[in-house]
Amino acid sequence: MLFSLTRDPSNYRLRFLSDVAHTFVVPVLILHLVFWLRDISLPSSRLIPLDFAFIVGWSIAKIRLRNVRQNREARSLYARQIPRVIGKWPGNIDVLLKMMQAFKTSYVADVYLQLFIEHQCTTLNLRLLWQDTIITMDQEHAKFVLATGFQRFWRGRSQKERLETFLGTGIFNRDDEVWKMHRTTARPFFAHDRIRDFQIFEKYTAHTLSILSTNAASHTPCEVQDLYARFTLDAASEFLFGKNLDTLSLPFPVAGDATMGVKGSAMEGTWGDFAEAFESCQQNATIRARIGQNWPLFELLKDKNQRHAKVIHDWLDPLVRKAIDDRLGAHKAGVEIPIPEKTFLQHLADTTDDPIVIRDQLLSMLLASRDTTACVLTYITYLMALHPDVAQKLRAEVLEHCGPTAPGTFDSFRNMKYMRAVINETLRLFPPVPINARECRREGCVLPPSDPTFPVADNRPLYMPANTVIMYFPLLTQRNQALWGEDADEFDPERWIQPERLKKFVSNPAMFTPFSAGPRICIGQNYAYNEMSYFLVRLLQQFDRFSLSQEYQPQESLPPPEWKSPGRNGRQTFEKVWPAAAMTLYVKGGVWVKFHRAK
Numbered sequence: 001m002l003f004s005l006t007r008d009p010s011n012y013r014l015r016f017l018s019d020v021a022h023t024f025v026v027p028v029l030i031l032h033l034v035f036w037l038r039d040i041s042l043p044s045s046r047l048i049p050l051d052f053a054f055i056v057g058w059s060i061a062k063i064r065l066r067n068v069r070q071n072r073e074a075r076s077l078y079a080r081q082i083p084r085v086i087g088k089w090p091g092n093i094d095v096l097l098k099m100m101q102a103f104k105t106s107y108v109a110d111v112y113l114q115l116f117i118e119h120q121c122t123t124l125n126l127r128l129l130w131q132d133t134i135i136t137m138d139q140e141h142a143k144f145v146l147a148t149g150f151q152r153f154w155r156g157r158s159q160k161e162r163l164e165t166f167l168g169t170g171i172f173n174r175d176d177e178v179w180k181m182h183r184t185t186a187r188p189f190f191a192h193d194r195i196r197d198f199q200i201f202e203k204y205t206a207h208t209l210s211i212l213s214t215n216a217a218s219h220t221p222c223e224v225q226d227l228y229a230r231f232t233l234d235a236a237s238e239f240l241f242g243k244n245l246d247t248l249s250l251p252f253p254v255a256g257d258a259t260m261g262v263k264g265s266a267m268e269g270t271w272g273d274f275a276e277a278f279e280s281c282q283q284n285a286t287i288r289a290r291i292g293q294n295w296p297l298f299e300l301l302k303d304k305n306q307r308h309a310k311v312i313h314d315w316l317d318p319l320v321r322k323a324i325d326d327r328l329g330a331h332k333a334g335v336e337i338p339i340p341e342k343t344f345l346q347h348l349a350d351t352t353d354d355p356i357v358i359r360d361q362l363l364s365m366l367l368a369s370r371d372t373t374a375c376v377l378t379y380i381t382y383l384m385a386l387h388p389d390v391a392q393k394l395r396a397e398v399l400e401h402c403g404p405t406a407p408g409t410f411d412s413f414r415n416m417k418y419m420r421a422v423i424n425e426t427l428r429l430f431p432p433v434p435i436n437a438r439e440c441r442r443e444g445c446v447l448p449p450s451d452p453t454f455p456v457a458d459n460r461p462l463y464m465p466a467n468t469v470i471m472y473f474p475l476l477t478q479r480n481q482a483l484w485g486e487d488a489d490e491f492d493p494e495r496w497i498q499p500e501r502l503k504k505f506v507s508n509p510a511m512f513t514p515f516s517a518g519p520r521i522c523i524g525q526n527y528a529y530n531e532m533s534y535f536l537v538r539l540l541q542q543f544d545r546f547s548l549s550q551e552y553q554p555q556e557s558l559p560p561p562e563w564k565s566p567g568r569n570g571r572q573t574f575e576k577v578w579p580a581a582a583m584t585l586y587v588k589g590g591v592w593v594k595f596h597r598a599k
């Protein structure tokens with residue numbers, strides 16, 4: 001009974017208390033039972049230290065036993081253990097503290113990259129607080145987890161616990177049958193003819209560009225991360241539930257007056273409340289992941305996502321209620337809307353009566369469509385500001401295929417090779433999901449041979465323990481010099497065009513997986529390419545230069561000087577913004593950019 005209750009991800013406190021009981025209470029009970037059976041009685045001055053010593057001894061024995069079991073299983077599979085980080089303090093507490101400190105100022109994912117370099121391997125066991133936690137930047141291991149060994153992994157309990165209050169039963173937070181049900185429901189809405197209708201993109205692109213034009217006329221910079229998040233949210237909300245949330249009409253952060261929000265700029269009003277809640281939930285989920293499975297210790301009395309989840313639910317619940325009422329009304333009147341004319345929300349309301357399931361699925365879709373696409377557009381704008389030659393070349397291609405006023409079409413996107421190259425190169429350097437995780441199911445397994453990043457002396461494959469989290473890093477794999485060449489950190493769209501360089505990726509597609517891979521590959525990939533291409537065509541028809549306005553960035557969002565100190569390498573030595581990750585990639589403090597109208 002208790003076991004099944006602790007398996008429900010919303011009972012994370014109970015699960016944590018049960019773990020605590022197993023560690024501290026069970027050994028003491030056993031010890032006292034032995035004393036009682038043997039009729040031994042000790043004064044508490046001796047009993048308490050004895051209890052303590054027994055708990056320590058019990059825990060050490062459990063860890064040793066686990067090691068023995070894992071070694072035995074690894075041997076039986078002709079595999080070896082994943083190399084382990086060995087800190088100076090028990091439980092690698094020193095490593096954990098060092099990592100937590102480094103997270104505050106380090107370049108995105110650099111904490112992990114340094115560990116890989118130090119240990120000269122692409123897959124490592126952090127063993128933080130005696131818990132196995134595998135990290136990998138190995139493209140072969142990530143491919144196995146996501147695709148070829150898909151059946152052996154799932155999102156697992158720890159990920160669901162972290163996200164339950166925020167994403168609940170939505171597609172990102174479920175496995176097996178519920179996940180399949182969500183995917184089957186969503187798939188028809190991403191069919192070719194649905195996503196080739198660009199009217200919605202036109203409407204919200206026009207609104208976004210009118211805002212940019214007003215700012216450009218007064219030479220005022222714009223905070224693009226916030227602007228693009230509104231563009232993608234408004235477009236997605238109309239696409240998914242036929243309703244304009246109209247966040248593009250709400251007040252914007254003011255240049256020179258903006259302060260730091262949870263991720264980007266702080267905003268006010270109802271949009272500010274929603275954005276703050278949305279971003280806080282993502283931030284909390286990331287902090288929980290860093291702490292590991294003992295995070296409930298810090299939230300025993302208060303779930304830090306509860307308040308934020310309520311703000312988000314208050315936004316979505318009326319929409320869900322209306323969809324269910326409309327469906328009931330239509331049913332009574334004997335009206336049946338054909339599937340091609342239904343919105344995703346109407347379709348969801350037809351498949352279930354449960355408002356919570358509908359809301360959770362909507363929320364997952366909004367998260368998927370807003371932050372990811374906005375992230376790519378933000379980084380494209382940033383990179384065009386750093387590389388005016390790329391902006392010029394892209395603009396020339398846009399004018400060649402669409403002229404100065406015609407909208408982009410599906411066929412023109414297919415022919416705009418440079419556009420695709422710029423988008424892919426941005427996705428390579430700044431994948432919107434830069435870090436992700438899965439959990440090995442109840443049986444351990446063997447990972448395939450490592451990629452060629454580091455020489456490996458022992459040829460035996462690595463053993464992946466059961467019920468263990470594995471974190472993988474598309475951002476590190478996609479910047480790995482061993483796979484991409486020495487210029488892996490440079491922004492160079494030509495690598496997607498020059499046949500010799502493109503060959504690398506064509507013969508080894510697992511080195512580029514911004515949309516993930518395998519059965520859970522992104523369902524909105526084509527929608528996203530279309531939306532980004534559509535927007536870029538319109539943007540470049542009107543604007544030809546973009547300049548960063550770093551003087552408007554909040555001071556604490558500027559890249560820290562130590563990124564340029566000797567011994568540092570990679571993009572951090574020349575980055576002009578602070579990329580950071582909280583479920584999705586973003587720019588700390590947002591990006592202030594001046595747009596220059598084409599003559």
Ligand code: HEM
Nearest residue numbers: 368369372373376432433514515516520522523524527528
């Ligand atoms: C540049 C834009 C995008 C990128 C880079 C991206 C990336 C990803 C990635 C990496 C995953 C896998 C996450 C995981 O398994 O943990 C994913 C899943 C998903 N994406 Fe996207 N995405 C983008 C845009 C979109 C859009 C626009 C939509 C919908 C409107 C969407 C809908 C989804 C859904 C529903 C899933 C869950 C699939 C499943 O679990 O079966 N994505 N996306």
